[in-house]
Amino acid sequence: MSTSWDATYDFVVVGSGGGSMCAALACKSVGKEALIIEKQAKVGGSTGYSGGVWWLPNNHVMKRHGVSDSYERARQYFDAAVTYQGPGTSEARREAYLRTGPKMAEFLEQQGMQFVYADGWSDYYDTLPGGEPRGRSLLAKLFDVKELGEWAPRLSRYKGPSMPANSDEYPTLFLMKRTWGGKRKAMQLGGRMLYQKITGKELVANGAAIQGRMLQMALRANVPIWTDTPVREFIVEDGRVVGIVAVRSGRELRVRARQGVLLNTGGFSHNAEMRRKYQPQPSSADWTNANPGDTGEILQAAIALGGAVDCMEEAWWVVTSLGPNEELPEGARAPDGSPLPFMHHLDLSLPFSIMVDQDGERFCDEAGAYMEIGQRMYQRHKQTGKAVPAWVVMDSRQRKYYPWGTAMPGQIPQKWLDSGYMIKADTLEELAAKCGIDRAGLLKTVERFNGFCATGVDEDYGRGSRAFDRCHGDPTIKPNPNLGPIEEGPFYAVRMYPGDVGTAGGLVTDEFGRVLKDDGSQIPGLYATGNCTASVVGRCYPGAGSSIGASFVFGYIAALHSSGAQKIW
Template identity: 35%
Template sequence: MITRLSQISEGEAFDIVVVGAGGAGMSAALFGAINGAKVLLVEKSEYVGGTTAFSAGTTWVPNSHHARAVGAHDDSLEKAAHYLDLAVGDRSSPALRRAFLENGPLAVKCIEDNSSVRYRARPFHPDYISDLEGSTLKGRALEPLPFDGRQLGERFALIRPPIPEFTVLGGMMVDRDDVNHLLGMTKSFKSLRHSIKLLVRQGVDRLRHSRGTRLVMGNALIASLLQSLDQRRVPVLTQCQMDSVESGSDGIEAIVLSQQGLKRRLRVKGGVILASGGFNRHPERRKALLPGIDVKWCPGASGHTGQAHDVAQGVGARYGKPGLSNAFWAPVSTRKRADGSLAVFPHFILDRGKPGMITVNQQGKRFLNESTSYHLFGIGMQKAGVAPAYLVTDAKGLRQYGLGMVRPGGKGLKPFLEDGYLTEGASLAALAGRLGIDASGLQDSVRRMNEYARTGVDLDYQRGTTDYQRANGDGSNTPNPNLGTLGIAPFYAIRLYPGDIGAATGFATDAKGRTLDDRDQVIPGLYAIGNDMHSIMGGTYPGPGITLGPGLTFAYLAAGHAAQRAKMPAKEAVLEQ
């Protein structure tokens, strides 16, 4: 298996070169191989997986064959299209959304029939704007099955490790089912048995590996993709970057790669597929597209520097028109690790929407619905000009749900308090004083929330009024699963910042993933997918996995087109119409 650029000859020809080994890029490389193409996968960092490896791995694809398994019989292409029309509107091309909806189920079926990648649908996983017509409660969100990393042998070390703060016991990955079992192991024999199996497996793993080999969520997806690429003998070059591409009469004809001082010019027959992860860490574009957002708040993988975007723009590729936002968002908290690196923890669903939690600004006032989607939460912080915001709870809330990197149970608080990640106060006034926020405002916000918790009605922000919000609350809490009182001292808070979790603005493409120039003409042989592609969601976030779902689908379309193009002797013009 080729792993070094030195193993490839100068001028060697490939049908497809994929730049970026995140979820979209690895899928494109795999689809190319499935189509019989000679494929090369290039990754700038030392790991494969990109930000997908950090994520839950959820892939939003309406009407796949998995939907029937969870009883989603009432969904349809037209229903999903109507939902996206309402959620996205004119912020993106309806034709591209249609291409996604028509081809997404085909992409899921193709990759499962021809590789080790396996998905399942959650029995209950609502769309994020669940009060819109056309939304569903189940069937559209697919998750990867757990994967045994031991199957990869030495290549297990290539998988980007998950965010350490999302693991337990020295690198053991857990998904939402595992968390429920671990929290309920003293209450249920089934949960106890499940937890013991996890703990035994982790103990055995740590005798042989640096972390657990039972992979779930995004790590499971990336591992299954890597195994599949290995089985099809697709070369993967890490720590290798695209320096330039060369155009000719037939479009992109060559690519120049470099790896640790060595350069190679390779011929490309079908095309170069960009999947480098977006613009987020490109210094100039970040300033222009995400003004005022510190890069330290970005929880994404480090490889999306936008360097590949400079190359693509050099041959005429252009960005799409901005939609609701140039990025996708989540509130994050940050903490310096023992090794000096910065932990950036995204607050998706584990704390902020639970009972007994409120988020306030410098005046101690609530300014948004804490149970809304993480994307809208991040946008809400920016609209309100709040950074940091303060996520506040009491002793009961901390014990039941945890607070960011602080685990549920209320134990081991000392290091978090000592380094300032967690702030404690014997009273609300004392907490406000330590945070430097208005005490009377905080006390009033808590008083109002306590009243809403008793009535079940949030008169300020209507928290807990949609299926999505209630799903992320606490079903045992009445009368509203998202509203609870704060009253048991001491009180606690952490600071939240708006963190960009992915790029929404990227290169304009057609429905096959081909990049477009300033005249809206196709650039033959240059494709963009994943976060390099301008999002078909128009900067909105309608459901779980709305980056990975289109990433998979347009990987399928782009790789299929590029593989076909590689077979055409003279790159017949019909393929470029």
């Protein structure tokens, strides 16, 4: 019996994250019609919540700034950094990503995107062959969200304080008490805020700037977007996915997809059951800063169809700090009361602090790639059972010079001390006793680390040896901007957990974004991109915006492939 359809489109996109509007615009460019279906009330998915960066090697914007790149050089770096050999990181997918990324960026600019080159935001492993110390990452120009009109409140945005500053500006801003550059950046930010007040504009940055402009571009192209519309199931005929069943305004609708269905539904960071099944332990949905829509049900439905998965134990780890009994500290909630755990990438890079396990031993480059820090935390915990939680131990100068969480330089909220979130002691011996850290281990580690600070060379983990580390350091500290000794009391300590901004494993797809089964065959009519897939970068984060870049690229590829394009790259 043939299905009775309530609506028909060429391409149906489930989810509205990074690759979704890009895919819809790509369909439009070749004369096809795409529908975007979003279960939440807001459009933009995880990308709207994010730092808002694309990692797109060999892009035309970096070349405008005098940075030369090529497919060959980018591939050299990619292969050196992405050592994991899995179905999601196949030779064909690597080539598709690196060949198509520059074309996709040019396409978006033609559609109205306004890019900013994140000059100086280095590749994360820039010392590897082909690494680019000036970076290969792009951001979106600040966007006046009021240009969206009635859609403005429906844009997916991070719920914390909104400042008109892009992610690449924060390392400089963090140094407002230390450098003239930091002071100038703070004044520039103040000027923007005054400009907003005078003009009535509301400038958004980061992921909201990307998705705000993408939404504007999609609306101008008359792309239909259904919000508050959860997808219940796939419709399969003769083994092919031909549509979906969704619930809109309380009514069940059957939507036909002539040429394919694209899943861009995020991961499963907020699904406690899936975290228990797939993720390393201990693990908690309470530690995540991922999009609240990352609940994994569409991923589970695709697995039930026979979709293969890989890297399900991985996430885009960004460590977070919590108080006793994993309680959120003062300041770690949005105005509406929802949790916003602190994320500690930038402040961990700055001098006068180290991260240690319960034995008092370091286990990572604290200024390095955040995904790797989470991995190393879990590796150490698997070995010893003493690294989750770990501890950041701070010299008094860390609190004097730099921000931490929501506290500005020089501030230590009394509630942090009263609650036991931040522990204070006059000596390292006393601090170790209060935290339950091995005293001898901590003293030995600090003595060794302080020696590295004097020479400027971290002989254990190479902190400050890469351009990526140094671009987040304090240049007033010599000889290494990431190394400052732990020697001036009072001392402070905070518990650290492996938080994340999304899971990084999922459906296995080919170079065209088609979902594959365990035997390598395709599920006809089903494509996927973004955090519901096994990433093309595998178990590594080679540069800022690797997840968003890949989401856009494979969404773009899937749309063109479904439309019958003979050559995409």
